[in-house]
Structure formats: structure tokens, C-alpha cells
Amino acid sequence: MNKKLGKQTIRFANGINILSYASIAGQKEGEGPLAKYYDKVLEDAEWGEDTWEKTESKMQKSAVSRAVEKAEIDIKDIEYLFAGDLLNQCISSTFGLRDFGVPFLGVYGACSTMAETLGLASSMIDGGFANTAVAVTSSHFCTAERQYRFPLEYGGQRPPTAQWTVTGSGSMVLTRQGNGPYITHFTAGKIIDAGVADANNMGAAMAPAAADTLATHFRDTEKIPQDYDLILTGDLGKVGKSIAIDLLAEEGFDMSENYNDCGCMVFDIDKQDMHAGGSGCGCGAITLCGYIMDMFRAEKIKNLLFVGTGALLSPTSTMQGESIPCVAHAIAISAKGE
Amino acid sequence: MNKKLGKQTIRFANGINILSYASIAGQKEGEGPLAKYYDKVLEDAEWGEDTWEKTESKMQKSAVSRAVEKAEIDIKDIEYLFAGDLLNQCISSTFGLRDFGVPFLGVYGACSTMAETLGLASSMIDGGFANTAVAVTSSHFCTAERQYRFPLEYGGQRPPTAQWTVTGSGSMVLTRQGNGPYITHFTAGKIIDAGVADANNMGAAMAPAAADTLATHFRDTEKIPQDYDLILTGDLGKVGKSIAIDLLAEEGFDMSENYNDCGCMVFDIDKQDMHAGGSGCGCGAITLCGYIMDMFRAEKIKNLLFVGTGALLSPTSTMQGESIPCVAHAIAISAKGE
Numbered sequence: 001m002n003k004k005l006g007k008q009t010i011r012f013a014n015g016i017n018i019l020s021y022a023s024i025a026g027q028k029e030g031e032g033p034l035a036k037y038y039d040k041v042l043e044d045a046e047w048g049e050d051t052w053e054k055t056e057s058k059m060q061k062s063a064v065s066r067a068v069e070k071a072e073i074d075i076k077d078i079e080y081l082f083a084g085d086l087l088n089q090c091i092s093s094t095f096g097l098r099d100f101g102v103p104f105l106g107v108y109g110a111c112s113t114m115a116e117t118l119g120l121a122s123s124m125i126d127g128g129f130a131n132t133a134v135a136v137t138s139s140h141f142c143t144a145e146r147q148y149r150f151p152l153e154y155g156g157q158r159p160p161t162a163q164w165t166v167t168g169s170g171s172m173v174l175t176r177q178g179n180g181p182y183i184t185h186f187t188a189g190k191i192i193d194a195g196v197a198d199a200n201n202m203g204a205a206m207a208p209a210a211a212d213t214l215a216t217h218f219r220d221t222e223k224i225p226q227d228y229d230l231i232l233t234g235d236l237g238k239v240g241k242s243i244a245i246d247l248l249a250e251e252g253f254d255m256s257e258n259y260n261d262c263g264c265m266v267f268d269i270d271k272q273d274m275h276a277g278g279s280g281c282g283c284g285a286i287t288l289c290g291y292i293m294d295m296f297r298a299e300k301i302k303n304l305l306f307v308g309t310g311a312l313l314s315p316t317s318t319m320q321g322e323s324i325p326c327v328a329h330a331i332a333i334s335a336k337g338e
Numbered sequence: 339m340n341k342k343l344g345k346q347t348i349r350f351a352n353g354i355n356i357l358s359y360a361s362i363a364g365q366k367e368g369e370g371p372l373a374k375y376y377d378k379v380l381e382d383a384e385w386g387e388d389t390w391e392k393t394e395s396k397m398q399k400s401a402v403s404r405a406v407e408k409a410e411i412d413i414k415d416i417e418y419l420f421a422g423d424l425l426n427q428c429i430s431s432t433f434g435l436r437d438f439g440v441p442f443l444g445v446y447g448a449c450s451t452m453a454e455t456l457g458l459a460s461s462m463i464d465g466g467f468a469n470t471a472v473a474v475t476s477s478h479f480c481t482a483e484r485q486y487r488f489p490l491e492y493g494g495q496r497p498p499t500a501q502w503t504v505t506g507s508g509s510m511v512l513t514r515q516g517n518g519p520y521i522t523h524f525t526a527g528k529i530i531d532a533g534v535a536d537a538n539n540m541g542a543a544m545a546p547a548a549a550d551t552l553a554t555h556f557r558d559t560e561k562i563p564q565d566y567d568l569i570l571t572g573d574l575g576k577v578g579k580s581i582a583i584d585l586l587a588e589e590g591f592d593m594s595e596n597y598n599d600c601g602c603m604v605f606d607i608d609k610q611d612m613h614a615g616g617s618g619c620g621c622g623a624i625t626l627c628g629y630i631m632d633m634f635r636a637e638k639i640k641n642l643l644f645v646g647t648g649a650l651l652s653p654t655s656t657m658q659g660e661s662i663p664c665v666a667h668a669i670a671i672s673a674k675g676e
Contacts, residue, residue, distance in 0.1 A: 079346075
């Protein structure tokens with residue numbers, strides 16, 4: 001009965017099969033280094049819709065449809081849709097997925113959402129409650145920018161620590177059985193509030209949560225960073241990435257060799273003038289459900305630790321002088337199960 | 339291995355034990371008919387905090403602390419906190435629970451959140467991933483009103499179909515073993531959008547989702563409404579309640595005798611001038627985690643079907659001319675397991 005390692009890590013003994021995955025990316029992401037790994041790159045910010053919110057919903061709907069199509073199953077075979085996004089009341093998910101007729105379990109983990117949905121979907125399958133479940137999330141630069149910061153027309157200047165919200169949606173179809181790759185572990189994170197209050201420096205705010213979950217994962221599983229081909233955080237960006245390396249070093253774990261962050265990979269940061277890098281639920285989602293999973297398929301990655309990183313603030317909490325509580329959830333993926 | 343009945347209903351064979359519960363209610367709720375069942379009634383809307391959002395966070399924190407205290411366990415024994423609320427980015431939950439140091443899994447199901455958190459927490463326990471988990475949610479009239487509608491100072495008039503967001507927070511501590519009552523079933527709902535676009539008539543928007551989940555639950559479990567002492571929706575209010583009865587009758591299920599809605603119970607609607615009744619995540623939460631669970635303890639209720647009802651819209655989606663997608667999740671609670 002004991003499926004837990006330590007206090008926070010679930011071990012899925014048989015591994016949860018990743019049957020298929022899909023990613024829809026925005027225009028700017030399509031000009032980045034990982035362009036060829038996306039299922040679709042949009043030509044503009046609207047994709048034929050009259051609001052960006054509707055575009056983002058369409059991206060989630062499309063990411064799910066593509067993954068289901070690639071899995072060669074019917075949408076009616078999906079037993080649970082786990083989904084969430086950054087918009088108020090998660091409307092990208094609720095409007096994007098409303099036509100599928102599949103039991104819907106909404107999640108809010110800010111940019112940790114991809115890891116949270118994967119962890120919960122895997123748990124439902126391993127727990128015996130489903131054979132097939134989908135995890136999906138999205139973000140859109142234009143919807144996030146106007147909700148969290150300023151109207152786009154304002155043309156606000158961004159400090160060097162600011163990140164650029166990725167326009168994209170990624171989804172995975174998970175099943176009880178299959179040929180892998182497999183989700184083998186889920187480490188659910190605690191909320192960590194390191195006292196950072198600068199909403200233009202999310203990387204610094206989120207790094208301590210990422211470090212806490214990573215250190216916990218290594219201790220729970222008795223692994224070290226070198227046991228993974230790649231450790232990948234969701235959207236710490238340049239600033240947060242270097243802080244995370246330092247914080248892990250303090251805990252006795254050396255991540256200097258095999259660690260990267262999706263926010264540093266999704267754009268050519270200097271050439272595309274991306275300041276501290278990419279961010280948003282879509283950042284980790286399209287990197288994982290594009291380049292990374294293709295690398296598994298090409299057998300270039302065999303063991304991955306993916307850590308979704310979320311800043312659990314709102315514009316209201318910032319205006320009320322609050323610091324930024326953060327959370328990070330880790331998912332281990334292996335080509336061969338354990 | 340088959341823990342599913344039909345396509346949507348999980349059966350927890352051994353029942354998930356409700357070890358303890360707690361409810362914190364606002365001033366107006368404390369003047370309502372269920373006042374004596376709350377653990378605490380606030381004297382004003384602020385509870386010593388300088389913003390209503392901070393008050394709501396404090397309510398969630400307090401609801402969890404009380405339930406944990408009543409369970410005579412330590413907060414560190416909690417393996418997962420499942421939580422969510424109505425505020426943008428779920429800040430009542432993230433700020434309210436950030437100090438507990440417990441793995442946090444954020445959920446967004448609008449007013450269906452209490453049922454969703456209970457269903458997921460129960461699944462994690464039954465799946466073998468935890469012995470102890472907490473489900474919690476909240477709402478606050480003042481935070482919801484200014485976020486979803488108008489500044490309170492504006493003194494906007496409300497149509498007769500409008501509901502009053504309940505100020506309150508309810509939580510439950512769930513464990514693998516104990517003396518009950520027990521959560522025995524979880525029916526996760528699909529998103530149903532019946533085309534209602536009036537954000538002042540949530541009951542009518544949500545009733546079809548409630549009816550879909552209820553009919554599915556009865557078919558999956560081969561039960562009829564009369565198998566339960568009480569069927570209880572979260573916050574359909576007067577308007578939605580009567581629609582739900584009609585919709586279920588069309589499906590062949592008679593709920594005229596043993597069905598009520600928390601939105602119709604939490605206030606003395608006429609005397610307190612509550613229009614169509616109470617609403618919000620807190621509405622179902624404080625009714626369930628107060629009066630209803632006390633009735634279980636007094637052996638006056640032995641079988642309950644609780645259906646959390648959520649309207650998955652946002653002010654942005656309404657301004658963009660969208661209708662209101664809704665979802666309902668059902669939780670069966672029994673004094674004796676099955």
C-alpha cells in the first residue's frame with residue numbers, strides 16, 4: 001500500500017504511460033530555437049478570433065484535440081481532463097474545453113499547472129480511477145500582459161528581470177499501459193514565500209520554491225541530480241535559474257551540469273530581446289510537449305525531472321503590499337519506467 | 339482494480355473517513371437559521387484585517403486550523419491541502435495556507451470547489467498516496483462583489499434572480515480510517531453550457547450542470563434520489579433549485595421530496611432580503627461543514643449526496659459576450675460506509 005517515498009513524493013510503481021502529446025505555439029515562440037518541435041505555430045496573436053482570450057481557449061482546445069488525434073483514440077475515451085491557466089477564473093481552460101463532454105477537474109497552480117495536472121492525472125490513473133486522462137495548460141502573452149500588468153497599447157517598459165509570457169498550449173494524454181515514456185514520480189510542493197515582493201522579478205520569487213521541491217525530491221527518492229539526464233524547471237528564467245543552482249548547492253546538490261529552465265530555452269533570449277526569458281504556464285508546457293518529448297522519442301533523453309514553478313500572487317495582492325507565495329511541483333519522466 | 343461505476347463515478351470501497359470539520363461564518367450568515375452550527379461567527383466583515391481579501395485568507399487559515407485542532411492531529415500530519423476559492427489567482431487559498439508547510443494542490447472549480455477538493459483528496463487517500471488530507475474553500479461577500487460586480491460603495495441594485503455571496507470558509511480533514519461518516523462516491527462532472535449569459539442569474543446557468551451530474555450519478559450507481567436522506571446542491575438558490583427539480587424530473591428522477599440547496603438554507607431568504615439566496619464557494623462549505631455534518635453526528639442524516647455547483651465564467655468572458663459554462667461535482671457521504 002505504501003506508494004509514498006518520504007513525505008511528499010509519490011512513486012508510480014508501474015509508471016504512467018505518456019501516450020501522446022501536442023503543443024501549439026505563438027508566433028514569437030515559432031521564431032525561437034525550438035520551433036520545429038511544435039505541432040503548430042500561429043501566424044499572429046489572434047488566430048482568427050476577435051479577442052486574445054478566445055485565442056488562448058482555442059489553443060487549449062486545439063492542443064487537446066491534437067494530442068487525442070495523435071493517440072488515435074476518441075475524445076470520449078478520456079475519463080478526466082485536468083486543466084488550468086493563468087487567467088482570472090481559468091477561462092482559457094473552461095471555455096476551451098467546454099465542448100468536449102469530458103469530466104473536467106480545474107486546477108490552479110499558476111505556472112506550476114502543467115506539473116500539477118500531470119501529477120493529479122497520473123495519481124487518478126495509478127489509483128485505479130481511470131485508464132486515460134489528459135493534462136493541459138496554456139498562456140498567452142497578450143492576455144497575461146493586460147490582466148497582470150498594463151494594457152498592451154500602453155507600451156510599458158520592462159525591467160531586465162522581467163520575463164515574457166509564452167504564447168502556447170501543451171497537452172499530454174496519459175494511460176495506464178503503453179510503451180512509454182512513463183511518469184514515475186510526483187513530488188507535490190509546499191507553498192514557499194521567501195518575502196520577494198517585486199512582481200517584475202518572478203524568477204527570484206519562485207526559485208526558493210523550486211529549490212525546496214527539488215531538494216525534497218532528491219531526499220525522498222534518495223537520488224542525486226546526476227541520476228537525471230536533465231532537470232528542467234518551468235519558467236524561472238535567467239535570474240531564477242542561477243538562484244536555484246545556488247540554493248541547491250547550499251542543500252548539497254550540484255545542478256550545475258544537467259539543469260536548464262524552459263524560460264531560457266524557449267527563446268533565443270539575446271537575439272529575441274527577451275530580458276530574463278520566457279514565463280507562463282505555456283512556457284513549460286510547450287517545451288515539455290514539444291522538444292523534450294521529441295528528445296525522449298529520439299532516445300536522447302532517458303530520465304527527466306520536470307519542475308513546474310508557480311507564483312501564487314495576483315495584481316490585487318501586490319497592490320495590497322503582499323509578498324509572493326510560490327509553489328513548485330516535480331514530475332519524473334523515464335523512458336523505461338523505473 | 340475497477341473502482342469506477344459507469345464512466346464518471348468513483349466508488350471508494352472502504353469509504354474515506356471524515357475525521358473532523360470546521361466552519362467560519364460571516365456576520366450575516368451568523369444571523370441566519372444555521373448560526374449555531376458554525377465554529378465561529380465573525381462580528382464584522384474585516385475580522386481585524388485591513389482588506390477583505392486578507393480577511394478571507396484568514397478565514398481559510400482558521401477553518402483549516404480549527405478542523406485540525408478538532409481532529410487532535412498536528413498540521414504536519416496533513417499530507418495534502420486541496421484548496422481553492424473565487425478570487426483571481428485563488429489568493430484566499432494561497433495566502434491563507436502559505437504558512438502551513440503542507441504540500442499544496444490548488445483547485446479551481448468556482449463554487450463547485452468544495453466538492454472538487456473533497457473528491458480529489460478522497461481519491462488521493464483511496465489511491466494509496468496519503469493517509470490524511472484536507473479540503474477547504476471560502477468566499478467573502480465583499481471580495482466577490484467588488485471583483486465580479488461593482489465597488490461596494492456604488493450601492494448597485496440587484497435583480498430578484500441575483501444571489502448573495504456567502505462570507506464563510508469550511509474545511510474537512512479526511513483520513514483513511516476512522517469511525518465515519520465516510521465519503522463513498524465521487525462523480526466528477528462535465529462542463530455544461532446551456533447558453534445562459536445573464537451573470538445575475540447563476541442559478542439558471544448552473545442548474546443544467548447540476549442536473550447532468552445528478553442524473554449521471556444515479557445511473558452510474560443504479561440509485562434513485564430516495565436512496566438518500568438528503569440531496570444537497572451547493573448554491574443554485576431559489577431559481578436554480580426549482581429548475582434542477584424540473585430537469586431531473588425530465589430525466590425520470592423525482593427530487594421533490596428530499597432535495598434542498600445550501601443557498602436556500604444558509605439565510606432566511608425573505609427575512610434577510612436575500613433575493614434568490616446564498617451563493618459562493620463558502621455557501622456549500624459552511625452548510626456542509628456546519629449544520630449537515632452536525633446532523634450526521636446526531637444521526638439525523640445517514641446518507642447525503644452533496645453536489646457542488648460552479649459557474650466557470652469571469653467578468654472578462656461576460657464582457658466578451660460569452661455564455662456561462664458550468665460544472666457540478668457530486669460527493670456521496672454515508673454514516674456507515676456503504
